Amino acid sequence: MTGWLGGEWPWYVAGPLIGLIVPALLIAGNKQFGISSNLRHLCSIIAPGKVEFFHYDWKRVGLWNLVFLGGVVIGGFLAFHGGTGHTVAISAETRAALVKLGIHDFTGLVPHEIFNWSALLTLRGFVSIVVGGFLVGFGASYAGGCTSGHAISGLANFQLPSLIAVVGFFAGGLAATYFILPWLL
Amino acid sequence: MTKIEKKIGGGAGFLAVYLLLGIVFGYVMTRAEVVSWFRIQEMFRFQSFRMYGIIGMAIVTAAISIALLKRFGIQSVSGESISIPDKQLGRGIRYIVGGTIFGLGWALTGACPGALFALVGSGVSVMVAAVASAVAGAWVYGWLRPRLPH
Numbered sequence: 001m002t003g004w005l006g007g008e009w010p011w012y013v014a015g016p017l018i019g020l021i022v023p024a025l026l027i028a029g030n031k032q033f034g035i036s037s038n039l040r041h042l043c044s045i046i047a048p049g050k051v052e053f054f055h056y057d058w059k060r061v062g063l064w065n066l067v068f069l070g071g072v073v074i075g076g077f078l079a080f081h082g083g084t085g086h087t088v089a090i091s092a093e094t095r096a097a098l099v100k101l102g103i104h105d106f107t108g109l110v111p112h113e114i115f116n117w118s119a120l121l122t123l124r125g126f127v128s129i130v131v132g133g134f135l136v137g138f139g140a141s142y143a144g145g146c147t148s149g150h151a152i153s154g155l156a157n158f159q160l161p162s163l164i165a166v167v168g169f170f171a172g173g174l175a176a177t178y179f180i181l182p183w184l185l
Numbered sequence: 186m187t188k189i190e191k192k193i194g195g196g197a198g199f200l201a202v203y204l205l206l207g208i209v210f211g212y213v214m215t216r217a218e219v220v221s222w223f224r225i226q227e228m229f230r231f232q233s234f235r236m237y238g239i240i241g242m243a244i245v246t247a248a249i250s251i252a253l254l255k256r257f258g259i260q261s262v263s264g265e266s267i268s269i270p271d272k273q274l275g276r277g278i279r280y281i282v283g284g285t286i287f288g289l290g291w292a293l294t295g296a297c298p299g300a301l302f303a304l305v306g307s308g309v310s311v312m313v314a315a316v317a318s319a320v321a322g323a324w325v326y327g328w329l330r331p332r333l334p335h
Contacts, residue, residue, distance in 0.1 A: 011235050014217030015242025021210050023250035028202045029263040033247075035299040039323035046320070053327035064203045071207020072299055076306025078208065079215030088218050094227040109215070110222040110295060110309055117311050132293030133301070133315030137322025139287025140298055142279055142333065144272065146287060147297040150280075151240060154272060156247035161272040161280045168284020169291060170229075176292035177229040184293075 007086065022153055031064055034149030036140035038062065038069045101185040114185075124184050143168065199263065211303040220303045222295025229292055279335040290322075 025031040040054065041062035048054035087106050090098075095106065105113050119125025140146040143165045145154060151169065154162025217239055218224045228236035253259075254267050261267055274280075291297055294315055296304060301319060304312040326333075 009213065009217045011217070011238030012242060014213050014219070015239040016246040017213045018210065018217075018219075018239065019243035019246025020250065021206055022247035023254060024206050025203075026251070026254060026267050026269070027259065027261055028206070029199055030261040030265040030267050031203070032269060035297075035302075036323075039298065039320055040327065042320045043324045043327060047324065049328075051324070051327045051330075053330050054324075064200065067200045068203045068207035068210070069302055071204045071209075072211035072214075072302045073306035074204075075208040075211020075213070076215045076220070076303030077308075078306075079212045079303075080307035088221045088223040090223045090227045091232045094223070094230055094232045097230060097232075098223070098226060106223070108309075109218065109220055109304065109307065115222070115309055115311050117314075120311065120314060128293050128295075129311060129315045130318045132290045132295075133318030134322040134325075135286050135290030136294060136296070136298060136301070136315075137290075137319030138326050139283050139285070139290055139322070140319075141323040141326035142283025143287055144279060144283070146299075147240075147291075148299055150284070152243050152247055153269075155244045157251055157269050158248075159272045161274050161277065164277055164280040165284035165287075168281045168286075169288040171281075172285040172288020172290075173225075173229045173292040174288075175285075176289045177226065180289070180293065181226075 008089065019152065019156070022156060025068075029064065032149070033153045034065075034145055035069065035072070036137075036146040036149060038065050039137050039141060041066055101182060103185065127180075127184055139172070210299065211306060214299060215303050215307050220296060220300035220307070225292065225295040275335055279333075282334075 022033045025033050041058045043051075044054040044056065044058040044062075088109060103111050103113070105111055113119065114125055114128050116125075120129060136146070143150065145162070145165060147169070150162040150165040155166065214220050219236070219239060224236055227233045251269065259267055294301065296312070296315070298319060301312050301316050305316060
């Protein structure tokens with residue numbers, strides 16, 4: 001595909017479209033936009049165990065959100081076939097910094113040298129994928145929301161707790177970027 | 186079931202709407218490269234306005250929309266009045282500590298929860314392992330919850 005549909009979408013197109021998901025869900029069924037609640041729903045379905053937090057009617061509370069999440073996977077699939085195989089046009093400074101850290105392959109959305117199945121057996125692959133994933137799930141559940149629930153839904157509704165959570169997101173992100181990744185990669 | 190729900194095919198009709206909105210969200214995130222590890226690195230290094238522009242515009246658009254919905258007392262299609270419960274601050278520990286832990290994971294995986302799922306769809310199959318790990322993380326939180334400060 002060529003023209004404005006090809007390559008990456010500009011921020012001033014993508015941002016408002018993502019923002020409109022919030023009122024669309026409210027108008028459809030008074031639903032609050034937030035992806036990470038689904039992690040709790042998945043626990044409730046797969047392995048509630050004796051944990052009280054996972055004993056609730058997930059179908060009533062979360063079926064809509066799990067269906068939404070299924071849509072996100074399909075959306076990713078469709079976008080890939082719309083052409084996301086290209087190299088992400090990051091700034092020259094970022095590229096130089098990442099080369100210094102040992103990244104060589106800049107094709108695709110993620111560095112394939114870290115994010116592939118055999119890399120799971122390496123320290124950097126394991127920490128990036130498994131440890132990182134764990135912290136995302138644990139942290140978002142502890143904070144009661146992730147980028148969608150706090151940074152977008154919460155800040156748009158002027159919630160102080162969300163602002164505190166977003167400060168935390170950046171504190172953790174900067175710490176990992178400047179202190180963990182240089183050692184890990 | 187409300188009258189309108191019956192009219193548009195009941196619960197299943199609504200689920201189709203949520204599926205469609207999820208598709209739009211996953212598609213836009215992927216096309217905008219919000220799901221890219223490279224873009225997240227660029228953001229945390231403050232070397233491009235792009236991610237801030239996307240998140241900022243999303244917040245502004247959502248804020249204006251919410252204000253308009255409240256101002257005109259719009260009802261949802263399902264017949265409920267639209268209300269967004271406030272988040273409880275409490276001692277605030279969960280937000281700063283949980284948020285920081287989430288941030289560490291966000292930079293390590295280069296993906297927030299929505300992005301993990303979009304990446305699986307876009308063919309980065311190893312992200313299935315990250316998703317499984319994220320679910321495990323949520324489970325451990327649920328298990329430790331009574332003992333954690335909030």
